Structure formats: structure tokens, C-alpha cells
Amino acid sequence: MAELSSASGVPVATIKYYLREGLLPPGERTSPNQARYGEEHVRRLKMVRALLDVGGLSIAGVREVLAAIDDRTSTHSVLGIAQHGLPAPKPRVDDESRAWAMSLIEKIGEERGWDVKSDDVVVESLVGTLCVYAELNRTDLLARISDYAELAEGLAEVDLGMLSALPTTESIVEGAVIGTVLGDALFTALRRLGHQNASARRFRR
Amino acid sequence: MAELSSASGVPVATIKYYLREGLLPPGERTSPNQARYGEEHVRRLKMVRALLDVGGLSIAGVREVLAAIDDRTSTHSVLGIAQHGLPAPKPRVDDESRAWAMSLIEKIGEERGWDVKSDDVVVESLVGTLCVYAELNRTDLLARISDYAELAEGLAEVDLGMLSALPTTESIVEGAVIGTVLGDALFTALRRLGHQNASARRFRR
DNA sequence: TCAATATGGATAGTGACTCTATCCGCTATG
DNA sequence: CATAGCGGATAGAGTCACTATCCATATTGA
Numbered sequence: 001m002a003e004l005s006s007a008s009g010v011p012v013a014t015i016k017y018y019l020r021e022g023l024l025p026p027g028e029r030t031s032p033n034q035a036r037y038g039e040e041h042v043r044r045l046k047m048v049r050a051l052l053d054v055g056g057l058s059i060a061g062v063r064e065v066l067a068a069i070d071d072r073t074s075t076h077s078v079l080g081i082a083q084h085g086l087p088a089p090k091p092r093v094d095d096e097s098r099a100w101a102m103s104l105i106e107k108i109g110e111e112r113g114w115d116v117k118s119d120d121v122v123v124e125s126l127v128g129t130l131c132v133y134a135e136l137n138r139t140d141l142l143a144r145i146s147d148y149a150e151l152a153e154g155l156a157e158v159d160l161g162m163l164s165a166l167p168t169t170e171s172i173v174e175g176a177v178i179g180t181v182l183g184d185a186l187f188t189a190l191r192r193l194g195h196q197n198a199s200a201r202r203f204r205r
Numbered sequence: 206m207a208e209l210s211s212a213s214g215v216p217v218a219t220i221k222y223y224l225r226e227g228l229l230p231p232g233e234r235t236s237p238n239q240a241r242y243g244e245e246h247v248r249r250l251k252m253v254r255a256l257l258d259v260g261g262l263s264i265a266g267v268r269e270v271l272a273a274i275d276d277r278t279s280t281h282s283v284l285g286i287a288q289h290g291l292p293a294p295k296p297r298v299d300d301e302s303r304a305w306a307m308s309l310i311e312k313i314g315e316e317r318g319w320d321v322k323s324d325d326v327v328v329e330s331l332v333g334t335l336c337v338y339a340e341l342n343r344t345d346l347l348a349r350i351s352d353y354a355e356l357a358e359g360l361a362e363v364d365l366g367m368l369s370a371l372p373t374t375e376s377i378v379e380g381a382v383i384g385t386v387l388g389d390a391l392f393t394a395l396r397r398l399g400h401q402n403a404s405a406r407r408f409r410r
Numbered sequence: 411t412c413a414a415t416a417t418g419g420a421t422a423g424t425g426a427c428t429c430t431a432t433c434c435g436c437t438a439t440g
Numbered sequence: 441c442a443t444a445g446c447g448g449a450t451a452g453a454g455t456c457a458c459t460a461t462c463c464a465t466a467t468t469g470a
Binding site for chain 1: 252261314337340353354358362363365366367370379384387388390391395402
């Protein structure tokens with residue numbers, strides 16, 4: 001276990017904690033108080049840290065995501081997996097705002113030819129976010145939401161294209177999770193870089 | 206204060222807490238133990254909740270962001286403001302990985318004509334994220350990072366375009382913050398919708 | 411062989427964070 | 441003039457992600 005610890009950079013006590021929490025499968029027993037850990041444990045451990053540190057998931061979230069990876073029954077909806085563990089902000093929303101948000105979302109859906117289900121978790125969080133815009137009286141900032149949707153679609157296409165190029169189901173499932181969680185961090189950072197540059201260009205600073 | 210509470214939906218005790226933490230300016234005193242709160246307090250309070258709930262910022266982060274809004278000395282770098290409070294994952298990174306990540310970032314920078322400063326916080330977090338990809342041996346998922354960058358640039362242009370259309374400096378600064386924090390949540394949700402749709406289309410589910 | 415060290419497992423404790431509850435002296439109001 | 445509510449201070453609650461200690465057993469080095 002000390003070996004596993006030094007290979008992954010995670011303290012022994014923390015590894016024990018993850019084992020207790022079921023984030024890490026127990027090692028192969030060699031004797032009543034001895035276990036062997038292999039390469040897949042190191043990998044899993046790194047995965048856990050990535051989800052926690054970069055993805056910002058909670059322990060429970062990581063558990064869900066890993067469970068979803070493990071009992072992958074299908075390749076479809078594989079991109080929905082990572083959403084299980086994602087922190088979903090749920091501001092309370094009155095019916096009027098919700099209706100307004102839904103109509104906006106449906107408009108976007110029509111433009112893009114998307115099939116929007118109103119009971120979806122993603123739609124739910126989208127409604128929440130939109131309502132916060134409304135709450136702050138900054139619906140003016142939603143003026144170009146169509147452009148957002150177009151770019152989001154482009155990004156989704158890139159994501160899917162990359163995944164479908166992967167060889168094994170295993171790598172696809174894992175890639176979907178990593179692509180969702182780390183991909184968010186990655187794209188967000190790139191967006192910030194873009195801001196800096198566009199801002200410099202525009203204001204000729 | 207009870208009024209402020211019911212207008213914003215935030216418990217009185219919590220408002221007191223925010224006051225203590227400096228997230229909310231004290232009300233205008235009408236007597237030694239009486240204060241009046243106005244519309245701007247309600248607004249500020251909603252802003253605080255938005256940053257906490259949707260943006261996922263910490264109290265300290267919110268304080269920083271609000272402080273940045275308040276002493277807005279310039280309109281330039283206004284989009285960098287919100288980054289102050291954002292949770293920045295900082296995985297430790299060895300020199301080799303860092304060098305690899307930096308070269309990748311610079312390549313992207315050249316393609317897009319971006320001026321990349323290696324000591325920037327954004328670049329820093331980008332390096333961290335890229336190194337996690339490497340750590341997980343999934344650099345294959347970075348195959349289309351150029352496309353990511355292109356889309357990120359497009360998004361940044363949309364953001365900037367929207368901001369520059371705003372009338373007052375005040376609304377621009379606030380819009381930048383909201384656009385960064387809520388905009389992330391918004392775009393992420395749209396990306397997920399795009400995933401669902403693209404996945405359905407592709408796998409004809 | 412046998413003492414020193416390490417192991418896995420259980421349990422309890424730590425520190426940070428975000429509230430929340432209670433108390434207090436004062437004051438505006440009916 | 442009683443009472444209800446105010447702002448302010450302080451302490452407590454609950455969660456979360458670890459971390460430290462203890463223990464009986466097992467491996468290892470001299």
C-alpha cells in the first residue's frame with residue numbers, strides 16, 4: 001500500500017479512506033493482512049484525484065461516476081454518465097420564470113433541431129441558470145444565446161467525433177467521462193485565454 | 206432587515222453572516238440600532254447567491270469578485286475579474302510534463318495568434334489540466350484541441366461583442382462577471398444538450 | 411530466532427467552511 | 441410604558457475531506 005501511495009502521490013491514510021468509501025476496489029489478498037495492488041489501482045487512484053481536483057466533484061459524485069463507468073451496459077448515453085456526479089445547482093424557481101426559461105430553451109431547440117425533454121436533468125439545470133439571469137435582471141446578457149448554442153453544438157460534435165474514433169468500448173466510456181469532466185476545465189481555460197486575447201485586440205491595450 | 210430577507214429569500218441570520226463577511230455593505234443607519242436597506246442591497250444579495258449557488262464560488266471568492274467589481278479602475282481586463290474568485294485546481298506537476306503542456310499551449314497560441322504569457326493564472330490552470338490528461342495517459346483525447354481552441358475563440362468573441370454593446374461601464378463590469386460565472390454554467394449545460402442530441406443523431410438511438 | 415518494522419482495518423479526531431441559534435441591550439411603535 | 445423587533449456579538453451545528461491513532465497480525469533483517 002505504501003507502494004501504491006508513492007506511485008500515486010496520495011497519502012496512505014487517504015487511500016484507506018477511498019477504500020472505505022468504495023472509490024477504490026480492495027487489493028488482491030495475499031494473506032490475512034496483506035494485499036497486492038496493481039497498475040489498475042494506480043490508474044484508478046489517479047482518476048479519482050482528477051475527478052476530485054480538476055472536476056470539482058464530491059466523493060459521492062466520484063463514486064457515482066466510477067460506478068457508471070464500471071457497469072457500462074451500453075455505449076449510448078455514455079456522455080450522460082459524468083453528469084451523474086456533477087454538482088447541479090438548483091435555485092428555487094417560480095412557475096412564471098420557469099415557463100419563460102422553458103420557452104427560451106425550446107426556441108433554441110427548434111433553431112438547432114434539438115429534441116428537448118423538459119424533465120431532463122440538463123434542461124433542469126439550464127432552467128435554473130436562466131432563471132438566475134432573470135433574477136438579476138440581466139436577460140440582456142442572453143441576447144446571443146443562439147450563438148452560444150451553435151458553438152456548443154460544434155463543441156459537442158468535436159467531442160463525439162473524437163470519442164467515436166476510439167478503438168475499444170472501454171476507452172470510449174472512460175474517454176467520455178474524462179472528456180466531460182476534464183474537458184470542461186480545458187475548454188473553460190481556453191475560453192479565458194480567448195477573452196484575454198479578444199479583449200487585448202479589441203481595446204488595443 | 207426582515208424586509209430584505211423576505212425580498213431576497215435569504216434568512217436573516219445568513220444576511221448577518223454575509224454582512225460580517227463583507228459580502229454586503231452595511232445598511233444606511235437611521236439610528237444606533239436601526240438600518241435601512243435599499244434596492245441595491247437586494248440586488249447585491251441576489252448576486253451573492255448567484256455566485257455561490259450557480260458559480261460555485263466560495264465566500265472568499267465572492268468577496269474577491271465583488272471587491273473587483275467595486276473598485277473597477279478600468280474597463281480593460283474586466284473579463285479577468287471573475288477569475289479571481291474561481292476555484293483554481295492546482296495539481297502538482299513535474300517539470301517535464303509542464304514543458305510538454307507549455308509547448309502544446311504555445312502551439313495553440315501560434316495557431317490562433319494568441320499572446321500567451323507563461324506566468325498567467327489561466328495558463329497555469331491550463332497546464333495543470335493538460336498534465337492531468339497526461340497523467341491519465343489520455344493525451345489521445347487532446348487530438349482535437351485545436352478545434353476546442355477555435356470554438357473557444359468564437360465564444361470569447363461572442364462574449365466580448367455582447368459586453369461592448371452594453372451602455373454603461375457599470376453594466377459592462379457586472380456583465381463581465383455574470384457572463385463569466387453564469388456563462389460557464391450556461392454554456393456547459395448547452396454543451397450537454399448538444400451531446401445528447403449529437404449522440405442520438407449519431408447512434409440513431 | 412526474535413526484535414523491529416510494516417500492514418490492513420477500525421475508530422475517532424481535525425480543520426475548513428457555511429451557515430444557524432441564542433443572547434443582549436437598545437429603540438421605535440402602539 | 442410594555443412589547444416587539446432591531447443590529448451586533450458569540451457560540452454552536454452540520455458537512456466534508458481527510459488525518460492520526462491504535463491494534464493485532466505478518467513480514468523482514470540481523
